[in-house]
Every structure is written in structure tokens, then in C-alpha cells.
Amino acid sequence: MSISVKNVTKIYGKQKALDNVSFEIKKGEIVGFLGPNGAGKSTMMKIITGYIPPTSGYVEVNGLSIFENSLEIKRQIGYLPEQNPLYYEMYVKEFLEFVAKLYGIKNVQQKVKEMIDVCGLEIEQNKKIKALSKGYKQRVGLAQALIHNPSVLILDEPTSGLDPNQLEEIRQLIKQLGKNKTVMLSTHIMQEVEAVCNKVIIIHRGKIVASDDIQHIKTTTRSSRIIVEFSNALSEKHFAKLVIQKLDKLSETKWIIESENDISKQLMQIALDNNCTIVQLTKEELKLEEIFKSLTQ
Numbered sequence: 001m002s003i004s005v006k007n008v009t010k011i012y013g014k015q016k017a018l019d020n021v022s023f024e025i026k027k028g029e030i031v032g033f034l035g036p037n038g039a040g041k042s043t044m045m046k047i048i049t050g051y052i053p054p055t056s057g058y059v060e061v062n063g064l065s066i067f068e069n070s071l072e073i074k075r076q077i078g079y080l081p082e083q084n085p086l087y088y089e090m091y092v093k094e095f096l097e098f099v100a101k102l103y104g105i106k107n108v109q110q111k112v113k114e115m116i117d118v119c120g121l122e123i124e125q126n127k128k129i130k131a132l133s134k135g136y137k138q139r140v141g142l143a144q145a146l147i148h149n150p151s152v153l154i155l156d157e158p159t160s161g162l163d164p165n166q167l168e169e170i171r172q173l174i175k176q177l178g179k180n181k182t183v184m185l186s187t188h189i190m191q192e193v194e195a196v197c198n199k200v201i202i203i204h205r206g207k208i209v210a211s212d213d214i215q216h217i218k219t220t221t222r223s224s225r226i227i228v229e230f231s232n233a234l235s236e237k238h239f240a241k242l243v244i245q246k247l248d249k250l251s252e253t254k255w256i257i258e259s260e261n262d263i264s265k266q267l268m269q270i271a272l273d274n275n276c277t278i279v280q281l282t283k284e285e286l287k288l289e290e291i292f293k294s295l296t297q
Helices: 041-048 070-076 092-102 108-118 134-146 164-177 190-196 214-220 264-273 288-296
Strands: 003-012 015-025 030-034 056-061 077-080 152-156 182-186 199-204 207-213 224-230 246-249 254-259 278-285
Touching: 003 041, 015 041, 015 199, 015 207, 030 041, 030 190, 041 056, 041 152, 041 182, 070 077, 077 134, 092 108, 092 134, 108 134, 134 152, 134 164, 164 182, 164 190, 190 288, 199 214, 199 288, 207 214, 207 288, 214 288, 224 264, 264 278
Parallel strands: 030 182, 030 199, 077 152, 152 182
Antiparallel strands: 003 015, 003 056, 199 207, 224 254, 224 278, 246 254
């Protein structure tokens, strides 16, 4: 197990940022860590990376305790925090050489060149960091997180500020990295999660509300949406006995219904009871964004 979090609580004064949080991330997984602003995502990431301690609970990375092996864990983790920690007065190449030397990397020049190529920094490598666009600053931050070849990557909003082309390039890079590394990334972009991740963990008000692979969450978390059209007009009272979460009227004869259960038979019975037929019945999965909203509102 690459990351194991057990019963972690973090309290700031009177505020409980994390409330008895537990989850596991296996080696080689790319996991989207999702939640509204203030849900506890960044706090959890800082605890895993050893930047802050939990109030209570236990965390292991690659079988090592964050309490007993903090320095060794930091060697095995690449971390890109939400506030990108860059020295703006340094040149890109100079900064990466500096970081490489901090990690005690041999063949510094070779490693820096590799990171510049991997993160698409060739044309910007001789500029001062303060002169870069936000997107290129993110690339430099990602390069510093990767330069020591960590087995675990913790990325907090890694695609923030990137244009659509850069966004796709970084997504592909993360997917490629996920073949050999464990990746935990925080983002608000649901399309990014579906494009890159094979598992999601959703946190809300400091508690985990979902933790599973994306497809399984879609099929188990209030994920049944039915579009049904009858041959005759019906009203809301005809659906009163159904156990459903949402009912929307598209026309006198056409409705959208969301339910945790398969209600196809009940809809057929409604049609029979009202001397009409079902003209159309289509079942859809909810999008991840809709599931996220349902779990965090």
C-alpha cells in the first residue's frame, strides 16, 4: 500500500478541519482527491507529506510512519502544493539545479535537462521564474516535484492556470507518470478527474463521503436517471408513490426522474393505470460532477 491513512483528525483551535479520516491508495493508482473549498483537501495532503502533524490518527507512506520516518518519506514523495513554492528571482534552469542539489542528486545537469524536456520547459529554461506565465510556473513546480524521481506524487491543483493545450499536455504527463508512480491529485475540474484518474476520494466538511473507482461510484451513488415519455399527459401526482430523489417535467408527457432504484416496472404500471403507453424510456448515468454536487451540498 503506497498511502494508508487511519482515523486522522486535525483541529485548528475550535475548527475541526479533518474528522476521523481513513482511506488507502494502492501502488500505481492515480487518485483524484475532491471536495469543495475548505473541505480539508490541502490539510490532508500536508499531513501525508509531513508538512504538518495530525492532531490524532496515523499515516504511512510506502510502509513508513510519518512520525518515525518523516525525512525518508519526504525523499519518496514529490509534492506540488497549491501555492507553488518558487524563487522568482532565480532562472528556471538555476532553480531546478538548486533543487536537485538539495536532494543530493548525482549528474545534476543531466537530471535537470530531463525534467526540462519532460515538463516542456525548453523555450523558457533561461528566463527568470518571475517572467513566466502562470502555466509555465506550474510546469516548473511540477518539475521540482519530479526531479528526485519519487515513487509517490502529491499534486494540489496541478493544472491551475494552464491553457487548454497545456492542460492536455500535463494530463498526459500525469497519466504517463501514473504507470510507474502513485499519484494523488486535488482538482476542481471533474473532466480532468475522469480523463486521468482511476479512483476518486471525495471529502466534505472534513469527512470522507465517497472512496471508490469512478465507474463503481457512478453505478452506486444515486446514479440512475431515467428519461420517460408517455403517450398521454400526466402530472406530478401520478408519481407520488415512487421512491425518487428528483422529478423534472420536460413537457406534459415527458419527465426526467432520478432514483437510487430501478423503477422501470413502476413506470410501466403507472402507464397501465392511466390508460397510456410508454413511448420512450432511456436510462443514463449521472456525470461525476453531478454526483460530486449531490454528495457535497
